[in-house]
Amino acid sequence: MAFPGAGPGRDPAARHRVVIVGGGFGGLYAARALGRDPRVSVTLVDRRNFHLFQPLLYQVATGALSPGEITQPLRSILRRNANTTVLLGEARGIDAASHEVLMADGGPIPYDTLIVASGARHTYFGNDAWAPLAPGLKSIDDATEIRRRILIAFEAAEREADPDRRRSWMEFLIVGGGPTGVELAGALGEIANDTLRNDFRSIDSSEARITLVEAVDRILPSYPVDRSASAERQLGRLGVTVRTGTKVVDIAEGRVVVESGGVRETIPARTVLWAAGVLASSFARSVGETLGAEADRAGRIIVGPDLTVADHPEVFVIGDAAVQPWKEGRPVPGVAQGGIQGGKYAAAAIRRRLDGAPPKPFRYSDRGDVAVIGRLSGVTNIGWLGPLGRQGGFIAWVLWLGIHIVYLIGFANRIVVVTRWAWSFLTHGRGSRLITGDPLLPEIEKPEPPA
Amino acid sequence: MAFPGAGPGRDPAARHRVVIVGGGFGGLYAARALGRDPRVSVTLVDRRNFHLFQPLLYQVATGALSPGEITQPLRSILRRNANTTVLLGEARGIDAASHEVLMADGGPIPYDTLIVASGARHTYFGNDAWAPLAPGLKSIDDATEIRRRILIAFEAAEREADPDRRRSWMEFLIVGGGPTGVELAGALGEIANDTLRNDFRSIDSSEARITLVEAVDRILPSYPVDRSASAERQLGRLGVTVRTGTKVVDIAEGRVVVESGGVRETIPARTVLWAAGVLASSFARSVGETLGAEADRAGRIIVGPDLTVADHPEVFVIGDAAVQPWKEGRPVPGVAQGGIQGGKYAAAAIRRRLDGAPPKPFRYSDRGDVAVIGRLSGVTNIGWLGPLGRQGGFIAWVLWLGIHIVYLIGFANRIVVVTRWAWSFLTHGRGSRLITGDPLLPEIEKPEPPA
Numbered sequence: 087m088a089f090p091g092a093g094p095g096r097d098p099a100a101r102h103r104v105v106i107v108g109g110g111f112g113g114l115y116a117a118r119a120l121g122r123d124p125r126v127s128v129t130l131v132d133r134r135n136f137h138l139f140q141p142l143l144y145q146v147a148t149g150a151l152s153p154g155e156i157t158q159p160l161r162s163i164l165r166r167n168a169n170t171t172v173l174l175g176e177a178r179g180i181d182a183a184s185h186e187v188l189m190a191d192g193g194p195i196p197y198d199t200l201i202v203a204s205g206a207r208h209t210y211f212g213n214d215a216w217a218p219l220a221p222g223l224k225s226i227d228d229a230t231e232i233r234r235r236i237l238i239a240f241e242a243a244e245r246e247a248d249p250d251r252r253r254s255w256m257e258f259l260i261v262g263g264g265p266t267g268v269e270l271a272g273a274l275g276e277i278a279n280d281t282l283r284n285d286f287r288s289i290d291s292s293e294a295r296i297t298l299v300e301a302v303d304r305i306l307p308s309y310p311v312d313r314s315a316s317a318e319r320q321l322g323r324l325g326v327t328v329r330t331g332t333k334v335v336d337i338a339e340g341r342v343v344v345e346s347g348g349v350r351e352t353i354p355a356r357t358v359l360w361a362a363g364v365l366a367s368s369f370a371r372s373v374g375e376t377l378g379a380e381a382d383r384a385g386r387i388i389v390g391p392d393l394t395v396a397d398h399p400e401v402f403v404i405g406d407a408a409v410q411p412w413k414e415g416r417p418v419p420g421v422a423q424g425g426i427q428g429g430k431y432a433a434a435a436i437r438r439r440l441d442g443a444p445p446k447p448f449r450y451s452d453r454g455d456v457a458v459i460g461r462l463s464g465v466t467n468i469g470w471l472g473p474l475g476r477q478g479g480f481i482a483w484v485l486w487l488g489i490h491i492v493y494l495i496g497f498a499n500r501i502v503v504v505t506r507w508a509w510s511f512l513t514h515g516r517g518s519r520l521i522t523g524d525p526l527l528p529e530i531e532k533p534e535p536p537a
Numbered sequence: 538m539a540f541p542g543a544g545p546g547r548d549p550a551a552r553h554r555v556v557i558v559g560g561g562f563g564g565l566y567a568a569r570a571l572g573r574d575p576r577v578s579v580t581l582v583d584r585r586n587f588h589l590f591q592p593l594l595y596q597v598a599t600g601a602l603s604p605g606e607i608t609q610p611l612r613s614i615l616r617r618n619a620n621t622t623v624l625l626g627e628a629r630g631i632d633a634a635s636h637e638v639l640m641a642d643g644g645p646i647p648y649d650t651l652i653v654a655s656g657a658r659h660t661y662f663g664n665d666a667w668a669p670l671a672p673g674l675k676s677i678d679d680a681t682e683i684r685r686r687i688l689i690a691f692e693a694a695e696r697e698a699d700p701d702r703r704r705s706w707m708e709f710l711i712v713g714g715g716p717t718g719v720e721l722a723g724a725l726g727e728i729a730n731d732t733l734r735n736d737f738r739s740i741d742s743s744e745a746r747i748t749l750v751e752a753v754d755r756i757l758p759s760y761p762v763d764r765s766a767s768a769e770r771q772l773g774r775l776g777v778t779v780r781t782g783t784k785v786v787d788i789a790e791g792r793v794v795v796e797s798g799g800v801r802e803t804i805p806a807r808t809v810l811w812a813a814g815v816l817a818s819s820f821a822r823s824v825g826e827t828l829g830a831e832a833d834r835a836g837r838i839i840v841g842p843d844l845t846v847a848d849h850p851e852v853f854v855i856g857d858a859a860v861q862p863w864k865e866g867r868p869v870p871g872v873a874q875g876g877i878q879g880g881k882y883a884a885a886a887i888r889r890r891l892d893g894a895p896p897k898p899f900r901y902s903d904r905g906d907v908a909v910i911g912r913l914s915g916v917t918n919i920g921w922l923g924p925l926g927r928q929g930g931f932i933a934w935v936l937w938l939g940i941h942i943v944y945l946i947g948f949a950n951r952i953v954v955v956t957r958w959a960w961s962f963l964t965h966g967r968g969s970r971l972i973t974g975d976p977l978l979p980e981i982e983k984p985e986p987p988a
Contacts, residue, residue, distance in 0.1 A: 135688060136971045154603030154969030161736035162966060171738045174692040174972075192696055226973055237586060241625040245643055285612035287622045498960035498968050502953045509949035515613060517949050518605030520587045521625075522677055 101127040101169070102440060105187050105197035107177045107369055109137050109160045111425030112405030112432075113203035114495075119433030121167030125440050128170040129195055131187065135159055135174050138226060139494050141422055142503070144266060146229040148236065148273035149281075149519035150510060153226045155503055158496040177204070179372035185400065199400050201432050202370050203425065206384065206406035209365035216337040220358040223266060230522060232359055236274065237521050239357045240282060243289045256294040259342050259355035261334050262362030263300025264307070265457045268317055270361055271298040272459035275324025280461065280514050296326045297353060299344060301333045301362075308419055309455065309467040316478035320459045334362075364420060370407035377401065382409050391447035393432055402435070404428030410450065418450045422493065427451065456486040461511070552578040552620070553891060556638050556648035558628045558820055560588050560611045562876030563856030563883075564654035565946075570884030572618030576891050579621040580646055582638065586610055586625050589677060590945050592873055593954070595717060597680040599687065599724035600732075600970035601961060604677045606954055609947040628655070630823035636851065650851050652883050653821050654876065657835065657857035660816035667788040671809040674717055681973060683810055687725065688972050690808045691733060694740045707745040710793050710806035712785050713813030714751025715758070716872075716908045719768055721812055722749040723910035726775025731912065731965050747777045748804060750795060752784045752813075759870055760906065760918040767929035771910045785813075815871060821858035828852060833860050842898035844883055853886070855879030861901065869901045873944065878902065907937040912962070 102125055106113045109132035117130045136157040145151040160172045176190040186194035208222035221231050236258070243255035256278075260271050278294035285291070298305065298321065304314040305321075305328060318328050329346065336343035342353045366374075366385035374381045379395045380388040387395060387403045391411055395401045404410065405425030410418040418424040431448045438445060454468025454475055464482035468475030477485065487507065494500050506517045553576055557564045560583035568581045587608040596602040611623045627641040637645035659673035672682050687709075694706035707729075711722050729745035736742070749756065749772065755765040756772075756779060769779045786801065787794040793804045817825075817836035825832045830846045831839040838846060838854040842862055846852045855861065856876030861869040869875040882899045889896060905919025905926055915933035919926030928936065938958065945951050957968045 134972065135692060152603035152605030152969075153973065154606075154971060157969075157971045159736075159970045161733075162970070165735045172736075173696060174689075175696065193698075226971065230973075238625075241586060245624060245626065247644075282612075284616045285610075285623075496968070498957060498964075498966075501956045501960070502968075505952045505956065506949060509952070513949075515949075517947070517953075518603075518608075519610045519613070520605060520608045520677065521585065522604065522681075 101125060102436070103196060103198045104128045104201065104436060105195055105199075106130045106201040106203055107187060108132060108203035108205055108367075108405075108407070109134070109172075110140065110203060110205050110405060111422045112205075112407075112429040113201065113425075114160070114163065115426045115429030116201050116203065116404070116433045117164055117167070117170055117429075119430050120436065121164065121170055123437060123440075124169065126169060126436065128167070129173060129197075130160060130164065130170060131173045131175055131177050131189075131195065132160060133174070133176045134225075135161065135172075137163060137495055139490075139499075140224075141490060142494070143223055143226075143229050144269045144273060146226065146518070147223055147232040147270065148277060149233055149516040150273070151503060151506055152518040153230065155499055155506065155518075156494070157226065158499065163495060177369045179369065180376055180401075182376050182398075197400075199436055200373075200402070201429075202373050202387070202401065202403040202407050203405050203429060204367035204369040204407050205425075206364045206366050206370075206386070206420070208360060209363040209384070210360070211363055213337075216360070219337045219339065220261060220360040222360040222363075223270070232270075233519075234521050234523055235357050235359075236277070237519060240286065240289070240291060240294075241521075244286045245288075252289065253293075254340060254354055254356045256289065256291075257297075257353075257355045258294060258357045258359070259297045259299060259353060260359045260361055261299050261342075262360065263298055263302075263305030263328070263330065264361060265455070267298055267300070267361035268305055268321065268457055268459060270359055271296060271321055271326045271328075272324055272463075275321065275326045276460040277516070279325055281516050281519075283514075292325065294325070296324075297355065298326055298328045299332050299334060299342070299353075300328070300330045303331050305330060306457065306465065309457075309465065310476060313465045313467050313476060313478070317457065317459060317465045320463045320465070320478065323463075324460050364406070366407050370403065373401065373403070379403075392435060392445050393428060393448050402432040404432055410448065412450045412452075419455075421455065423453050424450070456482060456489060458483055458486045461514075552576060553887070554647060554649045555579045555652065555887060556646055556650075557581045557652040557654055558638060559583060559654035559656055559818075559856075559858070560585070560623075561591065561654060561656050561856060562873045563656075563858075563880040564652065564876075565611070565614065566877045566880035567652050567654065567855070567884045568615055568618070568621055568880075570881050571887065572615060572621055574888060574891075575620065577620060577887065579618070580624060580648075581611060581615065581621060582624045582626055582628050582640075582646065583611060584625070584627045585676075586612065586623075588614060588946055590941075590950075591675075592941060593945070594674055594677075594680050595720045595724060597677065597969070598674055598683040598721065599728060600684055600967040601724070602954060602957055603969040604681065606950055606957065606969075607945070608677065609950065614946060628820045630820065631827055631852075633827050633849075648851075650853070650887055651824075652880075653824050653838070653852065653854040653858050654856050654880060655818035655820040655858050656876075657815045657817050657821075657837070657871070659811060660814040660835070661811070662814055664788075667811070670788045670790065671712060671811040673811040673814075674721070683721075684970075685972050685974055686808050686810075687728065688970060691737065691740070691742060691745075692972075695737045696739075703740065704744075705791060705805055705807045707740065707742075708748075708804075708806045709745060709808045709810070710748045710750060710804060711810045711812055712750050712793075713811065714749055714753075714756030714779070714781065715812060716906070718749055718751070718810075718812035719756055719772065719908055719910060721810055722747060722772055722777045722779075723775060723914075726772065726777045727911040728967070730776055732967050732970075734965075743776065745776070747775075748806065749777055749779045750783050750785060750793070750804075751779070751781045754782045756781060757908065757916065760908075760916065761927060764916045764918050764927060764929070768908065768910060768916045771914045771916070771929065774914075775911050815857070817858050821854065824852065824854070830854075843886060843896050844879060844899050853883040855883055861899065863901045863903075870906075872906065874904050875901065907933060907940060909934055909937045912965075 282291040458464035733742040909915040
């Protein structure tokens with residue numbers, strides 16, 4: 087294999103060109119790990135100018151934090167890496183023969199090694215008509231839209247005189263019992279029962295009906311069975327109804343049709359949030375097709391033990407865009423650590439090649455999972471701590487706070503987020519409850535205009 | 538005059554209904570001052586669910602702060618006021634005969650006393666076609682749009698290969714040399730010369746050309762002449778070209794036509810920001826028309842010494858929606874203190890009426906003005922401090938920081954903003970530089986799609 091810039095006889099002026107598509111966990115950690123190596127030049131391409139700390143995105147969606155508090159401009163993070171260029175733009179696919187990334191909005195970018203770190207989005211399993219009725223949570227714009235819908239629902243209920251319509255505004259349904267769905271449901275329960283308790287005059291926000299629907303037989307299916315049960319109990323205390331073994335078959339204005347044990351049922355719900363279904367980014371799928379790579383049902387590229395595409399050692403795929411191998415045939419779960427470790431591995435593998443060292447396979451080190459469920463509660467599943475790693479309630483909550491602060495990018499963001507959390511904890515408030523975008527309540531029944 | 542709920546023989550169950558339209562400084566301080574009086578019931582109507590701390594809005598527009606850091610939900614601020622209802626909705630006008638506020642999106646709201654505190658927007662002096670080319674800065678959505686344009690301009694310059702087009706992306710022009718225009722220009726100068734200095738690889742951000750255009754003969758015309766000169770010097774040090782006595786006569790894609798001393802000239806500018814022209818809110822103008830009230834050219838209602846409309850003692854107009862009388866025939870300036878003092882006065886006047894006490898005229902107490910111009914510099918004009926009140930540079934900057942922190946609503950916001958400022962000061966960074974909304978660079982010349 088030709089490996090430009092490698093080997094003892096290399097041209098010192100010819101640097102090995104690494105192009106990274108995606109500035110999430112995988113892409114950012116890869117760029118950082120390559121940033122001080124003078125043998126490479128790095129181009130990081132992203133459609134956004136910032137790194138998003140995805141694990142706290144649901145806190146923006148529920149008004150606890152502001153978008154600027156969980157993001158950091160990619161340029162500032164990488165400004166000291168003189169070998170690194172950050173480019174705002176949309177990668178569309180690659181030309182495999184000429185080794186170029188094709189851009190939607192500019193000329194192609196040549197690479198010697200490509201790192202595909204473009205992540206995944208949510209999918210409606212072919213029911214794209216549900217998208218406007220049940221927004222998903224992957225981007226900052228998704229989060230502010232969900233925040234708008236949640237807050238507008240309570241505002242509309244407060245203004246609505248008709249008791250039936252008022253009740254319908256206070257019906258929320260979350261599809262998907264993975265970590266995002268559980269954390270959203272927990273935060274909604276807290277908003278209804280705690281944050282907004284004294285804010286309204288006509289409604290009692292604690293009468294909100296929050297339903298969490300999960301197709302398989304328990305929530306948090308990636309956790310041990312007893313942790314799922316613990317999470318369900320904790321959600322119950324926040325007034326969340328958990329419906330497992332229940333599949334969504336249709337979503338329409340104001341209602342969701344579900345199927346459970348062969349029986350169909352309609353659940354009234356004016357505000358529906360989507361936390362199910364993963365689909366690899368369109369760039370990753372395009373690369374997979376171009377290279378004839380195998381992919382799983384979600385379009386994630388199946389990579390070898392060195393995280394490269396079969397027959398294409400120059401193309402790494404990491405994080406949520408890939409099916410990274412782990413153990414017993416299971417892939418690495420779609421969590422931040424998967425991207426972080428994949429990114430660091432890809433960077434190290436490139437440097438080993440430049441050193442002429444033999445490759446080492448990727449080994450995922452499971453740090454465990456923590457999910458938070460409202461105030462003072464949560465669940466953990468930290469395998470390497472043994473039984474100690476299976477916590478619920480307060481200990482899980484404290485662990486969660488600590489881990490998220492440590493991994494959050496940006497020192498000022500850490501101080502600000504700690505301040506927000508401490509203040510929310512003391513006052514039962516949420517610091518960023520603003521409705522932006524369309525300010526009106528378009529769906530409220532309008533009176534006849536006066537003649 | 539009939540004054541429901543007033544007098545010794547009043548029905549104790551019949552509370553005096555005060556409706557406040559607008560949750561800015563005027564409306565919020567009026568609501569707070571009425572909040573503990575059991576004789577009144579207060580309804581605060583706003584199109585937004587939050588109070589916006591307008592003096593720091595330009596810091597959101599320039600990426601220093603996040604929207605959630607300078608806003609606070611009106612419901613949380615007023616949650617302890619049991620006599621107060623907050624309503625999210627859009628007031629359209631009033632029915633003067635039946636004493637009702639007409640809503641765009643719901644039934645009418647009856648009032649015994651109305652406080653019009655709906656503020657002002659910017660105006661293009663009849664040239665509404667300029668609006669999409671030169672966004673103004675009055676709302677959070679305005680601020681995030683301006684932030685997007687500023688950041689996209691540097692990103693586009695970085696990607697642009699053609700030197701002419703690259704230069705044009707780095708040309709900024711701000712229309713209006715009042716406090717907002719001066720603060721925007723100063724912040725832009727700081728962004729170009731300091732914040733972004735090491736962030737780009739192809740461009741030198743300090744080569745940005747920033748022009749501030751003002752129609753009258755000096756910037757900050759409400760300040761003493763020597764303060765205007767000081768501000769102009771400080772802007773010059775940040776690389777801002779100040780053009781006074783210069784009127785904008787046309788704005789088109791990529792250029793602004795100005796007239797100075799009878800001579801027309803075209804200034805190339807891809808990013809134009811509008812900080813000129815004030816127009817009373819449409820609600821205030823509608824109320825003025827309905828009541829046959831006198832208004833100034835900006836549509837602000839001219840009120841009497843008790844801040845009520847002539848012949849309508851039940852309608853107060855305060856803050857930017859009104860021409861509040863001050864001294865020597867001059868009105869109160871359009872600053873936060875005008876709204877705060879107007880709101881407090883209106884609340885006190887209502888309570889005096891309920892007490893049966895004789896009215897007292899409104900007296901504006903001038904606290905002075907402070908504008909900040911980038912790092913470590915600014916100007917003050919604090920009349921009651923005598924010559925000491927005329928500061929420039931560092932002292933002005935420190936005063937400005939202190940005053941804004943004191944008046945910012947929300948304790949957590951204060952800590953967060955102080956943290957952000959301290960961090961920005963130490964690192965020369967800006968914490969909230971995210972481009973939201975349309976992520977692409979729509980105006981970049983696109984290459985031909987490959988066949």
